[in-house]
Amino acid sequence: MSSSVSPGSLDVALTAQRPSLSRLFGWRPDTALVVGASVLLAMLAASLLVSWLRPGGATAQDLTNVLQPPSASHPFGTDNFGRDIFTRVLVAAQLDLQIAIICTLLPFVLGVTLGSLAGYLGGGVDAVVMRTVDVISAFPFMVIVIGIIAMLGPGLQSLYVALTLVVWRSYARIIRGELLSLKKSDYVVAARALGYGSPRVMFRHMLPNVITPAIVFAMSDIVAIMLSTAALGFLGLGVQPPTPEWGTMVADGRGFITTAWWLITFPGLAVLIAGIAFSLLGDGVVSFLRIEN
Numbered sequence: 001m002s003s004s005v006s007p008g009s010l011d012v013a014l015t016a017q018r019p020s021l022s023r024l025f026g027w028r029p030d031t032a033l034v035v036g037a038s039v040l041l042a043m044l045a046a047s048l049l050v051s052w053l054r055p056g057g058a059t060a061q062d063l064t065n066v067l068q069p070p071s072a073s074h075p076f077g078t079d080n081f082g083r084d085i086f087t088r089v090l091v092a093a094q095l096d097l098q099i100a101i102i103c104t105l106l107p108f109v110l111g112v113t114l115g116s117l118a119g120y121l122g123g124g125v126d127a128v129v130m131r132t133v134d135v136i137s138a139f140p141f142m143v144i145v146i147g148i149i150a151m152l153g154p155g156l157q158s159l160y161v162a163l164t165l166v167v168w169r170s171y172a173r174i175i176r177g178e179l180l181s182l183k184k185s186d187y188v189v190a191a192r193a194l195g196y197g198s199p200r201v202m203f204r205h206m207l208p209n210v211i212t213p214a215i216v217f218a219m220s221d222i223v224a225i226m227l228s229t230a231a232l233g234f235l236g237l238g239v240q241p242p243t244p245e246w247g248t249m250v251a252d253g254r255g256f257i258t259t260a261w262w263l264i265t266f267p268g269l270a271v272l273i274a275g276i277a278f279s280l281l282g283d284g285v286v287s288f289l290r291i292e293n
Contacts, residue, residue, distance in 0.1 A: 033284020039277035040097065043270075047093040057084060058091040059242045067260045077262035079252065085262060089270050092244040096274065099156070099239075100226040103163040108218050110164060111171025112211070118172065119179030120202045130176070133169040141166060145228070149237045159238050163225065170221070171214050178210035219282030223275050230271050246271050 050057070062082035070077045076085035118129035136144065148162035179202075182188060191201045232238040233247025241248060246267040253263025 030284055030287050032280040033287065036277045036280030036282070036284060039273065040281065043090075043093045043274065043277075044097060047090045050087055050090045051094070054087055057087045058244045059083065067256065069260075070262055076266045077260070079249075079263055080256065080260075085249075085266055088244040088249060089246070089266050092246050092249065092267070093270065093274070095239060095243065096226065096229065096246050096271075099159065099229045100222050100274075100278070103160060103167070103225045103229065104218055104222040106160065106164040107167035108171055108214065111168035112175050112207070112214055114168065115172035115175030116179060116202055116207055119176035120183065120198065120206065126176070129172060133172055136166060136169050142228070142231070145232070146235070146237060149232070154237045154240055156239055159229065159232060163228070167221065167225070170217060174214050174217060175207075175210060178213060179206060182206055182210060216282075216286050219285045220279075222282070223278045226275060226278065227271070 054060075060083065062078070065074070065078050065082045067080055068074055068078040068082075074084050074086065076089060078084055079088075114129050118126040139147075145162045145166055148165060149158045152158035152161060183206075188201060188206060191205055196205075229238060229245075230247030230250070233245045234251040236248075236251065239245035239248055241252070249267040250264045250271075253260065253267070256263050
């Protein structure tokens with residue numbers, strides 16, 4: 001039986017499966033997306049404004065105003081070095097949001113790439129990738145992350161490397177499973193019959209149709225990454241002093257919890273607010289992706 005499928009008709013058919021521009025422009029963002037994005041943008045804008053108005057203010061010490069409670073001059077009080085907690089909390093937002101985004105984006109790219117290769121090529125590539133995933137999964141998340149940072153040494157770069165080497169496994173599993181179920185579909189078989197190379201079939205025609213579950217997972221995982229970053233900072237394995245970071249600030253204030261409650265309260269609230277904002281943003285992104293259904 002002859003086939004009338006042509007490269008042009010296949011591309012048209014694949015394009016038709018994706019949301020039209022009219023549907024995209026007709027979609028209205030829900031409240032969760034607007035609130036989450038607004039809170040995160042407000043935190044970032046306030047952080048940039050404080051950094052511009054008070055350069056070096058996050059590390060400036062005033063030993064005559066040590067452990068001052070919240071007041072008009074110091075809305076969040078001061079720490080044991082006389083540093084303004086309000087300035088430090090806002091400046092830390094830049095770094096914490098940066099870490100949360102980068103430590104989600106890097107594992108996403110690595111996991112999607114390796115998962116695509118494993119799911120599409122199969123055989124030895126699939127065995128190597130999935131056995132690596134099994135080895136990483138055999139250890140508790142925080143244990144293996146702490147182990148990697150301990151080998152590399154505490155610091156921001158070590159944090160990026162450790163989280164990337166551990167978190168990618170989830171994305172690889174998701175993409176591999178989706179591609180395995182898609183390999184036998186008619187349009188993939190037709191693309192191979194037309195002589196399309198493996199990279200084009202995999203990354204142009206298959207991956208766009210299976211990437212949504214990985215994106216949905218990333219929007220929920222970014223909250224876990226941010227909390228893990230704060231926990232590592234609390235343990236002294238993340239960003240090192242005097243650079244302000246919410247987890248590190250909570251760790252620095254634990255010795256004064258009974259005498260200076262503001263040292264841990266305001267950085268802790270910042271982590272909570274940012275986590276809720278990312279959760280709302282994730283819900284909005286999931287709603288946006290569902291326009292394909």
